[in-house]
Amino acid sequence: MVKSLPARSEVEIQETWNLDDLFKTEEAYNDALQELETDVTAFAERFKGNINDEQTIIDALDGYAAIMGKMIPIGTYTSLSLSVDQTNDEAQMRASNYGSIAAKLGSQLSFFTSELSDLPVEQLEKAMNRSDEYKNYLDELIRQKPHKLHPEVERTLAALSSVLNAPYGLYNTTKLVDMKFDDFEVDGEKFPLSYTSFEGGWESNPDTTKRRAAYDAFHAKLRQYQHTQAKTYDMHLQREKTTSDLRNYDTVFDSLLFNQEVDRSMYDRQIDLISTELAPHMRKYAKLLQKVHGLDEMTFSDLKVPLDPNYEPKITIEESKKYIDDALSIMGDDYIDMVNRSYEERWTDFAQNAGKSTGAFCSSPYGVHPYILISWTGSMEDVFVLAHELGHAGHFYNAHKHQNIFNSRPSLYFIEAPSTMNEMLVANHLLSNSEDPKFKRWVISSIVARTYYHNFVTHLLEAEYQRKVYDRIDAGGSVNANVLNTLKREVLEKFWGEDVKINEGAELTWMRQPHYYMGLYPYTYSAGLTISTQVSKRILSEGQPAVDEWLKVLQAGGTKSPAELAKMAGVDITTEQPLRETIAYIGELIDQLVELTEEIEGVKIG
Template identity: 75%
Template sequence: MSAIPRSKVKLEETWNLNDLFASETDYEARLDEIREDVRTFSAKYKGNVTDAASALSALKEYAAIYEKIIPAGTYVNLLQSEDQTNSDHQMRGAAFGSLMAKSSAEMSFFESELSQLPEEELKQAMEQSEEFRIYLRDILRFKPHKLHPEVEKVLAAFSSVLDAPYELYNVTKLVDMDFPDFEAGGEQFPNSYNLFEGTWETDPDTEKRRAAYKAFYEKLADYQHTTAKTYDTHLQTEKTTSDLRGFDTVFDYLLFNQEVDRELYDRQIDLIMKELAPHMRRYAKLLQNVHGIDRMTFADLKVPLDPSYEPKITIEESKKYIFEALSVMGDDYYEMLKRSYDERWTDFAQNKGKSTGAFCSSPYGVHPYILISWSGSMEDVFVLAHELGHAGHFYNANREQGVFNARPSLYFIEAPSTMNEMLMANHLLKNSDDPRFKRWVIASIVARTYYHNFVTHLLEAAYQRKVYERIDAGQSVNAGVLNELKRGVLEEFWGSDVTIEEGAELTWMRQPHYYMGLYPYTYSAGLTISTQVSKRILDEGESAVNDWLEVLRAGGTKSPVELAQMAGVDITTDAPLRDTIAHIGNLIDQLEKLTEEISANTEA
C-alpha cells in the first residue's frame, strides 16, 4: 500500500499529456514561438495603442499569444502535479516561470496603455467587439487601481518571485515530508499525505484511524514553523499589493475579480457557522452512536456511517455510475464523459510525490485534464463526478467563448462540479428502495459532498477570514497564531460534541487553497447554487437541464449573480443558503430515521 515511484504506475491509469505536446521538442519549440511572438508584439504595439481600432487589433494578437501560453503552462503544471519529486519537472517549472515573468514584464505596457485610453475609446472598442467586451470592461473597472506603467512592469518581472510561497509550500508538503509507518493492533502501516487523506482518515477501525492521525499530525508539527513563515510571506505580499493598488482592505482586493461584494462573502461564512453547526453536531453524534465510540474526536469525523456496506469500485466499474448518473445532461455531455475515459484525460494513479486531493485543469484549446488518486471507494466516484463537473463546464465554455471570456468568477467555479455530485446522489436514490442502500447514499452525500464543501472548506474560510483580519490590522502570523485561530474555529463549530484533540489545530497546513485568494468559501457558495438547481432538475427535468447548459456555455460573460439567475437561483438574498442548510438538516433527519429502522429490523 505504500506509495510507489511514478515510473512503476500503469500507463492506463495516467493521463495522456501528448494531447498537449507530443514531445519535449514540441514543447521547447512552443516556448521559442512565445518568445518571438512577445518580442514582435512589443515592437509593434508599444506606444501605439492610441484608440479603439489599435486596441482591438492588439487584443487579437495578445489573445493569440495567450492561446499559445496556456497549453505550455498546463503541461508544466501537470507534470509537476503528477510527481513533485521529479527534479526535471521542478527545473522545467522554474524555467517556465522565469520565461513567463520576463514575457509578462515585456507585455505589461499593453494593459497600462489600454487603461490610459480615454473612457469613450474603451467603450467604443467594447461596442465593436463582443469577443473582447468583458476584457475591456474589466480594464475599465480596474482603472482606479492601475499603477504607473514602470511599476506594473517591475511587478510583472517579479511575478515568479511573488508566486514562490506557493511553490515552497508544495515542495515542503510533497517532497520534504516523509511520513513514518505507524502501529495499530500490533501491525505496522505506511503513511503519506495521499494514504492518510484517501484511506486512513476514513478507516472504520478506530484504533488504526487514531494512530494514523497521531502519526500524521506529529509529522506536520515538525514543519509548522517553516510552513507558517511561507504562508505569512504570501499574506504580506497580498497586503502590500492591496495597499499599493489603493484597496481599502485585503478582502476588497481579493473579492474584486470575483465580482462579489463583502456581504455575500460574510453571509456564507456567518450563516453556516451559526445555522449548520447544530445539524452537523447531530451527525457527529449519530456516527458516535453507530460506531460505539467512547468520545467523538476530530479524528473520527470522517468515518463512514456504514463502512461494511461501502462497495469497492474499480476504475472500469466507475464508468457505469458516471455515465448513468450524468447522462441526464444530454448527448453532448455524455460524449464528453466517454471521451474522458477513452482518451485518458484522468490521472488515477497513486504514486510518491503526486499532488494531494483532486483537481481539473481545463486549458483553452485542449480538452480538460483531471487528477485524482484512486483508492477504490465509492467516494472516489463522487470525487470523479465532481471533477468531471469542472470538465463539463469548461468543455462547454471553451467552445463557446473566446480565451478571455471562458472563465467565470471564482465565486461560481464550484457550482458545476458540486452539481454533478447532486446528480450522482439523485440517480442512486432513485434506483433503490432498500433502507440500507438509501442510508448509504444519503450518508455519502452528507459525508462527502456537504461535509467536504459546507464544513471542511467553510471552516477553512472562517479561519482564513480571521487571518486576513489580522493582516489588515498590520499584524503578521506565525505557527502559534495560526494554530490558535484554527483551533478556535473548530471548537466554535463543533462545541462540546466533538473533542478537538492535539494536532487538529495544524489542519491549516493541509490546504493549498490559502495560496489562491478567497477560494475556500466558494465551495459552499457553489454548492448552494447547485443544490437549488439539482432540485429544479428533479422537478422540471429537461427545461432545467437546458437552462444549466446555457449557464455552462456562458462562461465568464456574466457575473455570479447573473449566472445564478439564469439557472433560476437568486443569490442576492439569503433564501437559497438557508434552504440548502435546511436541506442538509433534512438529510440528517433521514439518516437518523433510517438508522432506527435498520436497527429495529436487525433486532427483529
C-alpha cells in the same frame, strides 16, 4: 494492509493522463516556448506606444489573444507534469525555468494593459462598440482602471512574479517532497503512512484504533514542519497585503473579492449563516456516528469515518464510468460524449504514486481538452470526487466552445457550482434506483459525508479561519505557527461545541490546504453548492427545461457576474433564501440518516 506508494515510473500507464495532447515531445514543448518568446517580442515591437485608436485596440487584442492561446498549453504542460511527481528533477527544473521565462514575458507584455488603461473611457467604449468579442474584456479593464499602477511599476511587478508567487511552490515542495512519514504501529504491526494514504484511507478507516493511531502519527509529522509552513504562508499574506495597499484597496478582502465580482456582504453571509445554522445539524450527525460506532468519545479524528463501512462497495475505474454515465445522462449526449472521451483518451490521472499532488483538481486549458487529477482508491467517495471534477471539465468544455479566450472563465465565486452539481446528480440518481433502507442510508451518508461535509463544513471552517487571518493582516499584523494554530482551534471548537473533542493535532489542519494560496477560495465551495443544490432540485422537479437552462449557464462562461449566472438558472443569490434552504436540506438528510439507522439497527438514536 496499506502499501507504500510506488514511484511514478512503476504505475500502469492506463491510469495516467496523456499529456501528448499538449506536447508530444520535449522538443515540441521547447519549440513552442521559443516561438512564444519570439511572438511576444514582435507583439511588443508592433504595439508598444502605438495603441491610439479603436482599430489598433482591436488589432492588439487579436494579437494578445493569440499569445495567450500559445502560453496556456505551455503553462499547463509545465504544471501538470510536475503535479504528478513533485520529486521529478526534470519536472522541477522545467517548472523553475518556465517560471522565469513567464515572468520575463509578463514584464514585456505589461505595457499592453497599462496603455489600454491609460486611454480615455470613451475611446475604449468606441472599441467595444466595434467588437462584441472584446466587450467583456474592455468592460473589466475599465472597472480595474482605479487600481492600475504606473506602467513601470506594473512592469516591475510582472518581472518579479515568479519570486512573488514562490510561497505556493515552497508550500508544495515542503509538503510533497521533504515531508516523509514514518510507519505507525498498532498492536505490534507496522503500517505505512503518507499524505495520500491518510487522506484517502486512514482518515476514514472504520478501525478506530488504527484510525486514531494514523491520525496521531500524521499530525506528529506535520508538527515538525509547522514553523516553516507558517513562515511560508506569512510571506504569501504579506505579499497580498502589500499588493492590496499599492492598488489602493481599503482591505485585502476588497482586493481579493474585486475579481470575484462579489461584495463583502455576500462573502460574510456565506460564512456567518453556515457557521451558526449548520452547526446543530452537523453535531447531530457527529452524535450519530459516535452511537453507530460505539465510540467512547467523539473526536475530531473520528469525523470522517463512514456511517456504514460494511456497505461500502469497492469500485474500479471502469465501473465508475457506468455510475457516472447513468447519473449524468440527463445532461445530454454532448455532455456524455465528453465524459466518455475523458476515459477513452486518458484525460484523467488516476494513479497513486509518491510525490503526486494530494486531493483532486481539474485543469481546463483553453483550446485543449480538460485534465483531471485524482488518486483512485476504489471507494464510492472517489466516484463523487470524479463526478465533481468532471463537473469542472464539463463547465469549461462548454464555455470554451461558446466563448473566446477572455470570456470563458467565470468568477471564482461561481466556479464550484457546476462541479458540485454533478455530485448532486450522482446522488439523486442513486437514490432513485432503490428503496432498500441500507442502500438509501449508504447513499445519503455519502452525500452528507462527501458532498456536504467536504464542501460545506471543511471548506467553511477553512473560510472562517481564513477570514480571521486576513482580519489580522489588514490590521497590520503577521502570523506564525502559534497564531495559526490558535485561530484554527478556535474555529473548530466554536463549530463543534461540546459534541466533538478537538483533539491534539486538529489545530494543524491549516497545513493541509493549498487553497489558502489561491485568494478567498474556500468559501466559494459552499457558495457553489448552494447554487447547485437549488438547481438540482429544479432538475428533479422540472426535468429537461431546467437542464437546458443550466447548459446555457455553462456556455455563458465569464460573460456574466455570479449573481447573473445564478439568476439564469433560477436562483437568487443576492438573498439569504437559497443558503437557508440548502442548510435546511442538509438537516433533512441527517434526520433521514437517523430515522433509517433506527429502522435498520432497531435502536433509538439520540
